Amino acid sequence: RRRRMKSTAPRSTLRKIIKKHKPQLRLAANADLLVRKEKGGGEARLRLPRAVHLNFLLFLHRLAEEARTKAFENKSKIIKPEHTISAAKVL
Amino acid sequence: PLHQLQPKTVPKRLGTSQRKPREPQVPRSLIKEIFRHFAKMPMTRDAFKIVEKCSERYFKQLSDDLEAYTHHAGRKTVEKADLEVLMRRQGLVTDKMPLNVLIERYLPLEYRKLLIPVAVSGNKVIPCK
Numbered sequence: 001r002r003r004r005m006k007s008t009a010p011r012s013t014l015r016k017i018i019k020k021h022k023p024q025l026r027l028a029a030n031a032d033l034l035v036r037k038e039k040g041g042g043e044a045r046l047r048l049p050r051a052v053h054l055n056f057l058l059f060l061h062r063l064a065e066e067a068r069t070k071a072f073e074n075k076s077k078i079i080k081p082e083h084t085i086s087a088a089k090v091l
Numbered sequence: 092p093l094h095q096l097q098p099k100t101v102p103k104r105l106g107t108s109q110r111k112p113r114e115p116q117v118p119r120s121l122i123k124e125i126f127r128h129f130a131k132m133p134m135t136r137d138a139f140k141i142v143e144k145c146s147e148r149y150f151k152q153l154s155d156d157l158e159a160y161t162h163h164a165g166r167k168t169v170e171k172a173d174l175e176v177l178m179r180r181q182g183l184v185t186d187k188m189p190l191n192v193l194i195e196r197y198l199p200l201e202y203r204k205l206l207i208p209v210a211v212s213g214n215k216v217i218p219c220k
Contacts, residue, residue, distance in 0.1 A: 008199060016115035021154035025161065026168040050202050051174045052153070056117070057125060057197050058183050059149050063142065064129035071132065079134035084141040091145075 009053030018052070059091075066090050122146055153177075 015027060027048040066087030067079045076083070126142050127134075160173040178184040183193065194206050 009202075010117060010121065013115055013117055017117070017150050018154050018157070020115055021151055022158050024167070025154070025158050028168050028170045048169055048171075048174070050198065050206060051171065054194060054197055055153065055174065055178060055181075055183070056146075056149070058178075058181075058193065060122070060125045060142075060146070061129045061197075063145060064126050067134075067138070068130055068132060077132070079130060079132060079138045081135060081137040081141050084134075084138045084145070088141065088145045 009050055011049040011053075014049040014052050014056075062091055063087055117146060119143065156180075 018025060018027065063084070067083045070083040070086050071077075071079050074083070122143060123139060126139070156177050157169050157173055160176050161167065161169050164173070175184060175190055178190065178193075184190050191207050195203055198206070
């Protein structure tokens, strides 16, 4: 039985990373701060770190798929550095 | 010759433990776990190092792109639309594959609840629109 992959996002880390690259860039506020329990609360927005995380997941997914393909092409049973490098070049 | 036993000198620790401010990065274990999950086959250590490097580069690129889109829209805050445009350009979001489908497919339930308004019983929509 396979263990389920943990896919919760390290949100503050993601924020920090983007902050490191772009100190002046701001990420949209969290919906939970805007949304009131009253009727007609604030507009619910996409929580950015999660969306960034989703994007990151998909990036890794593609990279993994590519590396897998390369490994298969070389009749290799394990993913070697050269496979990941050539996969990265494709993306 | 009988030489005296010297007490061992213990290196003195300087007052407070000094934690270096580390470069913010996604925990390695997490990257590894995700990549393994998608790759479904064993990989060498060095191969994983490359994946890490790629991740760093990816975030740099991502920051640049997000800035470009946000700036283009005349905002200083990154919003949902910016990411959607980005993912469209990456070919992840298409007409056949809307963002919500990706969210449903890849994110855990608690995040899906936050990102996609769900109609629940009692005539309520979460999150409130």
